[in-house]
Amino acid sequence: MVRQAVIPVAGWGTRVLPATKSLPKPLLPVADLPTIYYVVEEAVQSGVEHIVFVTSRHMRAVEDFFDENPELTRTLEAKKNTAMLDRLHHIETMAHFSFVRQAQPLGLGHAVLMAREAIGHDAFALLLGDDLMWSPDGVPCLQRMIDVYNQRHASVIATMPVPDADVSRYGIIAGERIGPQLMQVRDMVEKPPLAEAPSNQAVVGRYVLTPEIFDILAHTPPGRGGEIQITDGLCSLLAQQPIFAYEFAGQRYDTGDTVGWLTTSIAYALRRPEFAPGLKAYLRTLDLAE
Ligand code: UTP
Numbered sequence: 001m002v003r004q005a006v007i008p009v010a011g012w013g014t015r016v017l018p019a020t021k022s023l024p025k026p027l028l029p030v031a032d033l034p035t036i037y038y039v040v041e042e043a044v045q046s047g048v049e050h051i052v053f054v055t056s057r058h059m060r061a062v063e064d065f066f067d068e069n070p071e072l073t074r075t076l077e078a079k080k081n082t083a084m085l086d087r088l089h090h091i092e093t094m095a096h097f098s099f100v101r102q103a104q105p106l107g108l109g110h111a112v113l114m115a116r117e118a119i120g121h122d123a124f125a126l127l128l129g130d131d132l133m134w135s136p137d138g139v140p141c142l143q144r145m146i147d148v149y150n151q152r153h154a155s156v157i158a159t160m161p162v163p164d165a166d167v168s169r170y171g172i173i174a175g176e177r178i179g180p181q182l183m184q185v186r187d188m189v190e191k192p193p194l195a196e197a198p199s200n201q202a203v204v205g206r207y208v209l210t211p212e213i214f215d216i217l218a219h220t221p222p223g224r225g226g227e228i229q230i231t232d233g234l235c236s237l238l239a240q241q242p243i244f245a246y247e248f249a250g251q252r253y254d255t256g257d258t259v260g261w262l263t264t265s266i267a268y269a270l271r272r273p274e275f276a277p278g279l280k281a282y283l284r285t286l287d288l289a290e
Helices: 035-045 057-065 070-078 082-093 108-113 141-152 164-169 212-218 230-240 258-270 276-284
Strands: 004-008 050-055 096-101 124-127 131-134 155-161 171-179 182-190 201-209 243-247 251-254
Touching: 004 035, 004 108, 035 057, 035 124, 035 131, 035 141, 035 258, 050 057, 057 096, 070 082, 108 212, 108 230, 124 141, 131 201, 131 258, 141 155, 141 201, 141 243, 155 230, 164 201, 171 243, 182 230, 201 230, 201 243, 212 230, 230 243, 251 258, 258 276
Parallel strands: 004 050, 004 124, 050 096, 155 243
Antiparallel strands: 124 201, 131 251, 155 201, 171 182, 171 201, 182 243
16 A cells, blocks of 8 residues: 655756746646646545655745635635635645655755655655656556555556667666566666666656665765765665566656646646637647748
8 A cells, every 4th residue: 555655846946947936846837737736636546645745945835735725715705716616625635745844955865865754664655746647548657556566565666768869868777577567677877878778768757665765865875966866775775675667658748847848738738628729729820830
């Protein structure tokens, strides 16, 4: 059973500045909802009940988004906007939310370590807020990974094949295939040059981790970029326990840079019946020949 998730959101989001100078990156809108909503929704649809956000002092607005706002409630009640009241109530109650602070952005591995006390001794999901995973069959990527965890009782990381040109931007795994969408991991390398990459299976932003990762991260020194890297922690975990890779076959949207975020917003809005007609009508007027 995996009932808890960690979502680290303490980074600056330098690739989407200046938009993120005062607006936290997780709140950049995708259609009419903040990016982070879709990540939380995936966790909840996969059975997660408790979400631990790792935040920084710039991120108070993320807490506010998932908290009740009595003033706004009163305003919507006065306007008799029950549909929106119901939507907001759903967002505020979809999970139990906790917030822990990472005082300095010392790396993703360090951010995960900050959630240690809130999570305790259970296996947990780790979801990175930049990545939105679209499953055409409606079964969330994380749900499939939890299914693997329930069978194997070992950590599971999500991977997707990437083109050669992109290999050096990702953590890359080496492993052997043991099922149509399943590999047993043998090694992991963070952002290798193409010539040193053991495969083109890139780690994307979903993990199910056994709690032993916390002890390991507590003893992991800063690595690439002077940050405590989750990949280094996973390599140490691999020396102790098996790790499996679930190859996600749906569509991944990376909202972490400006073009990626704009693309995601258009793609998600086009899937919404209330926005699609107007947006399509506008897109059809564009001359995209250049
Ligand atoms: P990124 O490497 O994408 O960093 O972190 P970033 O700050 O979000 O974005 P750029 O590269 O500067 O544009 C991956 C995830 O890990 C979190 C980030 O918030 C993001 O969700 N993170 C990273 C932390 O919470 N703390 C850290 O120290 C580093």
